[in-house]
Amino acid sequence: MRKNVLVIGAGGVGQVVVHKCAQNNKLLGDIHIASRTIDKCRRIVASVREKNALQANGVLVAHALDAMDVAATSQLIRTTGAQIVINVGSSFLNMSVLSACIETGAAYIDTAIHEDPVKICETPPWYANYEWKRRAECERAGVTAILGAGFDPGVVNAYAKLASDRYFDRIDSIDIVDINAGNHGRFFATNFDPEINFREFTGQVWSWQNGRWTANRMFEVSREWQLPVVGLQKAYLTGHDEVHSLSQILGVPTVRFWMGFSDHYINVFTVLKNLGLLSEQPLRTAEGQEVVPLKVVKAALPDPASLAPTYAGKTCIGVLVQGRQRGSEQEVFVYNVADHKQAFEEVGSQGISYTAGVPAAAAAMLIASGEWDVRKMVNVEELAPQPFLGLLDRLGLPTRILHHGIDSSLQGQCDATDTSRAASVP
Numbered sequence: 001m002r003k004n005v006l007v008i009g010a011g012g013v014g015q016v017v018v019h020k021c022a023q024n025n026k027l028l029g030d031i032h033i034a035s036r037t038i039d040k041c042r043r044i045v046a047s048v049r050e051k052n053a054l055q056a057n058g059v060l061v062a063h064a065l066d067a068m069d070v071a072a073t074s075q076l077i078r079t080t081g082a083q084i085v086i087n088v089g090s091s092f093l094n095m096s097v098l099s100a101c102i103e104t105g106a107a108y109i110d111t112a113i114h115e116d117p118v119k120i121c122e123t124p125p126w127y128a129n130y131e132w133k134r135r136a137e138c139e140r141a142g143v144t145a146i147l148g149a150g151f152d153p154g155v156v157n158a159y160a161k162l163a164s165d166r167y168f169d170r171i172d173s174i175d176i177v178d179i180n181a182g183n184h185g186r187f188f189a190t191n192f193d194p195e196i197n198f199r200e201f202t203g204q205v206w207s208w209q210n211g212r213w214t215a216n217r218m219f220e221v222s223r224e225w226q227l228p229v230v231g232l233q234k235a236y237l238t239g240h241d242e243v244h245s246l247s248q249i250l251g252v253p254t255v256r257f258w259m260g261f262s263d264h265y266i267n268v269f270t271v272l273k274n275l276g277l278l279s280e281q282p283l284r285t286a287e288g289q290e291v292v293p294l295k296v297v298k299a300a301l302p303d304p305a306s307l308a309p310t311y312a313g314k315t316c317i318g319v320l321v322q323g324r325q326r327g328s329e330q331e332v333f334v335y336n337v338a339d340h341k342q343a344f345e346e347v348g349s350q351g352i353s354y355t356a357g358v359p360a361a362a363a364a365m366l367i368a369s370g371e372w373d374v375r376k377m378v379n380v381e382e383l384a385p386q387p388f389l390g391l392l393d394r395l396g397l398p399t400r401i402l403h404h405g406i407d408s409s410l411q412g413q414c415d416a417t418d419t420s421r422a423a424s425v426p
Contacts, residue, residue, distance in 0.1 A: 001368060001369070001370060002083035002084055002107060002367055002368050002373060003028065003029030003030070003083055003084075003368060004029040004032075004082045004083050004084070005021050005028050005029070005030070005031050005032065005082060005084045005085075005364055006033075006076065006077060006080055006082035006084070006085045006086070006106075007021065007031070007032065007033045007034070007086045007088065008033075008034050008035070008065065008067050008073075008085065008086070008087045008088065008089045008093065008097055009035060009087065009088035009089030009090070009093075010034075010035035010041045010043075010044055011088070011089075011192070011193065011304065011305055011353075012192065012304050012305040012308065012349045012350065012352075012353030013088045013349075013353045013356045013357040013360070014033060014040075014044060014088045014089075014357070015047065015305065015347060015348060015349050015353065016347050016349045016357025016358060016361075017086055017088055017357040017360050017361050018044050018048060018060075019047070019048055019051070019053050019346070019347040019348070019349075019357075020347070020357065020358055020361035020362075021361050021364065022053045022054045022055065022060060023053050023054075023055050024055055024361070024365055025054055025055050025056055025060075026055050026056050027365055027368050027369065028084070028364060028365065028368055029058070029368075030058060030059035030060075030061075030081065030082075031058070031059065031060045032059070032060075032061050032062075032076075032080045032082060033045065033061075033062055033063070034062070034063040034064070034065035034067070034076060035064070036065065036066055036067075037064075038063065038064040041062030041063065041064075044062070045060055045061070045062050047347075047348050048060060051346075051347075051348075061080075063076060063080075067087075067089055067093045067096055067097055067100075068092075068093060068096050069096070070096050070099045070100050070103070073096065073097060073100035074103045074104050077101070077104045077106050083105075084109070084364045084367055084368065085097060085100070085101050085106045085107065085108050085109065086109045086110075086360050086361070086363075086364055087108065087109065087110040088111055088356075088357065088360060090193065090195075090196065091110075091112045091113060091115045091196055092115055092116075092117050094110055094114035094115075094130070095130055095134075098131075098134065098138075098145060101145065102134075102137060102138060102143050105141065105142070105143060106143070107143065107144040107364075107367045108143065108144070108145040108146070109146045109149050109360055109363050109364060109367070110146075110147060110148065110149065111148060111149055111150030111153075111154060111356055111357075111360050112148065112150065112153070112196070112241060113126050113127060113130075113131070113147075113148065113153070113241040113244070114130040114131060115199065118280060118281075120199050120202055120203040120280060121199075121202075121239065124213045124243075124244055125245070125247065125248055126241065126244040127147065127244050127248075128244075131145075131147055135376070135377045138376055138377040139375070142375045142376075143375065143376075143377075144367055144372070144373050144374050144375055144376065144378075145376070145378070146363050146367070146378060146379075146380065146383070147245070147377065147378070147379050148241055148242065148245065148379060148380060149359055149360050149363040149380055150355075150356040150357075150359055150360060151336075151355040151356050151359055151397075152176055152178055152240065152242055152317055153245065153380065154242075154360075154363075154380050155317075155355075155389075155392065155397065156176045156242055156317065156318075157242050157245065157246060157379060157381040158380050158381065158383075158385035158388050158389055159318070159334035159335075159385075159389075159399070160174050160250060160319050160321060160381060161250070161380075161381040161385045162334060162385040162386070162389065163319065163321040163332045163334055164250060164321070165385070167325060167330055167332050167403070168321065168323045168324065168325050168330055169323070169324055169325050169326065170323045170324045171250065171252045171322070171323040172252070172253060172254065172322050172323045172324070173252065173253070173254040173256070173321070173322045173323070174246055174252050174254070174255045174256070174320070174321055175255075175256050175257075175258060175319070175320040175322075176240070176242060176243075176255075176256070176257045176258065176317075176318075177225055177227065177235055177258045177316075177317070177318055177319075177320065177335075178235070178257070178258065178259045178260065178315075178317045179225070179227060179230055179235060179259075179315065180260060180315050180351075180352060181230040181231075181260075181314055181316065182311055182313030182314060182315065182340045182351060183311070183312055183313050184310060184350070185310045185311075186302055186307065188264070188265070188268045188301070189301055189302045189307055190301065191304055191307070191350065191353075192304050192352060192353070192356070193304065194294075194297060194298040194301050194304075195294055195298045198272075198278045198294060198297070199294075200238070200239065200240070201218045201238065202218070202278050203239070204216070204217070204239065205217065205218055205220070205221075205237055205238055205239045206239045206243065207237060207239070207243060207254075207256045207257070208243055208246075208247035208252075208253075208254060208255040209253075209254050209256070210253055210254060211253045216237060218236070218238070219261070221236065221237035222234055222235065222236045222237070223235060223237075223258060225258070227316045227318070227335075228316060228335065228337065228400065228402065228407060229314055229316055230314055230315075230316045230337070233260050234260065235258035235259055235260045235261075236258065236259060236260075236261055237256060237257070237258060238257050238258065238259045239257065240257035242257065243255045243256065243257050245379040245381065246381060249379060249381050250381060272297060276293060277293045277294070277296070277297050278294050278297065279292075279293045279294060280292060280294050281293075304352075304353070305350075305353070307350050308340075308343075308349050308353070311340035311341070311344065311350040311351065312340055312341055313340055313351075314337050314338065314339050314340070315336075315337065315338045315340075315351050315352065315355060316335060316336075316337050317335060317336055317338075317355065318333055318334055318335025319333070319334050319335070320333045321333075321334070331403075332402070333401070333402040333403075334400070334401050335399075335400050335402070336398065336399060336400065337400070338351045338354055338397065346396065354396070354397075355397065358392065358396055358397050359388075359392060359397070361395070362391045362395055363388070366387055366388060366391065371384070371387050372384075372388075389410055390410070390411075393411075
């Protein structure tokens with residue numbers, strides 16, 4: 001059993017994680033939140049107290065921290081007694097925070113792949129560039145490191161694993177579909193850190209097709225999807241973290257990621273990109289001041305956390321798995337629908353932050369209980385999916401499964417599958 005959580009990062013996702021950890025502090029123990037800007041941490045602490053979110057009386061404290069400083073992060077882990085670290089700060093921090101966890105023995109959780117600030121869209125598979133190089137180091141230290149435990153990556157990895165275990169003898173393709181059918185009412189904004197958001201879309205689009213890496217341009221390939229609740233939606237083939245683990249770990253010949261974008265988003269993005277304003281490379285102004293265009297754009301855009309009060313509508317994120325079972329073609333769509341307004345009412349964040357933050361808190365709870373405390377580095381699809389998805393049902397992200405035209409809950413479909421299997425045994 002592990003106790004006491006340190007959350008690194010005080011953005012919209014950090015707010016969700018702290019609220020959910022506070023709601024379950026009987027299991028998780030003391031809750032600490034750290035960021036370079038301590039005022040953001042204090043506002044999150046205040047929001048938890050305003051909503052009386054603590055399950056039981058306990059420690060809830062804000063700290064100032066530069067998480068790029070491994071020694072300072074290690075010291076804070078020791079000072080707080082944190083045995084679980086949830087890293088929801090910038091993905092530039094991952095290797096530093098992981099180093100501090102290895103040094104102190106604390107378990108590590110993140111929600112996105114590590115990035116080098118001066119490199120965009122590195123050689124696939126991306127996890128092999130940084131995280132997987134440290135597998136042996138984690139195992140020697142007995143450190144549990146769960147990579148990509150947000151929604152995508154994270155929950156969708158568990159969806160794919162669940163489908164693989166329960167419905168297929170052979171999987172031919174996995175398509176992850178991410179649709180935000182909500183509206184924040186602003187002229188233009190990103191739903192999470194603009195710098196990370198734009199970096200995802202300015203390089204090549206890598207997908208895994210027919211057993212090899214395939215490159216496309218952003219917005220070059222699109223497809224319409226008829227989805228539960230949100231209806232007909234257009235989505236674009238996009239590079240994303242989970243493609244780089246699912247393709248290698250599950251050994252599936254085709255893994256693709258599709259994300260929905262409005263025409264307005266694409267127009268604004270295209271103008272910014274063509275003007276060079278999404279570049280991560282510094283330039284010098286006529287006044288002699290050095291600036292990074294991407295950081296200037298980030299500073300000019302709304303803080304994603306500020307979108308929450310007026311956000312309306314729903315998200316639909318799911319995984320379409322196709323293959324064969326007992327010689328017959330098989331197709332399963334495993335998904336979740338989240339509501340922006342409901343997320344704000346519960347934890348003060350919009351639905352995108354909610355879907356990313358709740359799974360990270362769930363992963364911490366599974367480490368605390370021992371179910372996921374594996375003492376090595378893993379991606380989510382290497383872990384048992386049922387405890388994770390069952391816990392998410394309770395925490396506010398229920399799983400739905402569309403199979404043979406029947407749309408049912410996670411438990412309903414699993415019971416039906418188990419009954420079907422039992423009936424087929426001679």
